[in-house]
Amino acid sequence: MKCYRGSTRANDGISLHVEAGEVVGLLGHNGAGKTTLINQVAGLAMPTSGTIRVSGIDPVAEPAKVRRMVSIMPQAHAPLAGVTPRQATRTLARIRGLDKQAARTRTDELIAALDIEAWADTTGEKLSGGVRRLTAFAMAAAAGPGRVVMLDEPTNDVDPVRRRLLWEQIRELANRGCAVLLVTHNVIEAERSVDRTVVMASGKVVAEGTPAQLRSRAVGEFRLELTAATDGDLPKLPDHITAAGPMMNSTRRLVVPLDSAAASPALAWAQRLRDEGHIDEFALVPVGLEDVYVQLSGDEAALEAEKGAQGEPLVA
């Protein structure tokens, strides 16, 4: 039954609530105020105004009490020089209130679940970034049930297979009655794994809801992406295909939002263009949270998301 309600004006009027058993993803571009929010909730930074409650307790008035109910996995590396993942996780479990036996059991459980047994007894300086990251997660997750767990970009540096294991463990924390708030840039993963998403931009919450609710804010259901064979030679959309919203184009690339009815003719058109050599490649992808996120958080985020994955194409 750990939950908190944040309504701090320090990051320009944020109001959000995380229930026990819930995983909430906090999205937003660099400098959007996500880490500050986490520090405020944990009583490490003061809000200039507003109220925060962690299970009814005010971190501004009683920071020490709140720290005992909150686990943070920081964005920076956890201090692992000279200690092994097993030692670090076990010690943190004890510091977070578990007795010796429970700490041992929980540590073994996390190490097995994250599949890092091979490095469990290797000291920190010899570990790869991904294993250090997973260890940092274990250090935050090694605690009794029913806490507030805040994870700052937990999946960075982690390989795709273990990333899935990590998401499972994040879900498991919620199942154990924790309220989980996580900061991430990985919109596609978050879409699959969180209950609710909060999008922040410039210190403000610009959207909040389940991934499905947020997706419904997007224009169209599909997105057709074309890459022209030569610069500046983008094809024109034929009359029988109607775009669901404004198209985006650069010198070589055209992105057309489409409703599902238009998907099939658009696919045929694109196939013909490629056969005729007008375009190099194309993709028809379902609109995802990332599209909404990009729309919401503006140009700065658009540039970043561009570098990341592009969803799962139907045809390429």
Add this chain to the structure above:
Amino acid sequence: MNHWLRSYGLLLGWTALRSRANLVLNLVIQTCLAVGIIIGFAYLVPQVDDATALYFATGAPVLGLITVGMVIGPQEVASAKQEGIFDFNRSLPVPRTALIASDATVALLTALPGIVAALVVAALRFDLTLDISPLVIPAALLTAFTAIGLGYGIGYGMAPPVARLVSQLVVFIALMFSPITFPASRLPDWFETVHKVLPFQYMADAVRDTLNTPAGGVGLVSFAVLAAWAVVGFLVTYRMTARRP
């Protein structure tokens, strides 16, 4: 109180575990430092009389403690801040005072062998007979805590690059310009006055007077001044640890 003691115990284990890797190197360097001061200073002064020998022998462990507390200490804190370890520690569900106390305890334990090594080497080198008072234990502890507290104060109170520079300055002043290995009367008047405020002279006095008790007995002024400086250092440290930006 129970929570405090439990936290202190666990943090002590955690800090010991993390500093274990550097422990041997730390001990070797401290021993070399202490030995080096005794042997090196004797080169500066070709004719070492008994009075000078006493200053060297009792000054060496003090310089060792100053190096551990006020040079290595602030540099470790500066690195901890830059690597995010400071922020991580701040987020732990433990009382801040337990965090500081456990760090200081580990620093103290790593500093102690250096004191012993310095004394042993001094006794061999200068053939001294000392009149050791039991007060040497509180004197050494207080000197160590003052150095550690002030070192943390420098490390936590200043930005990392500034803290590193200041710690260099401290060792320079302590080594060359402080009445630790020579009597204060050799200094110009104004500098002697400055040292009436700084902690260095009192560290040296406390350790020297308890290792070789003078006719008038051990003066307690040094203890009082050192305690005051230690409190200042730890207060700054506490304030910076508990600070919420």
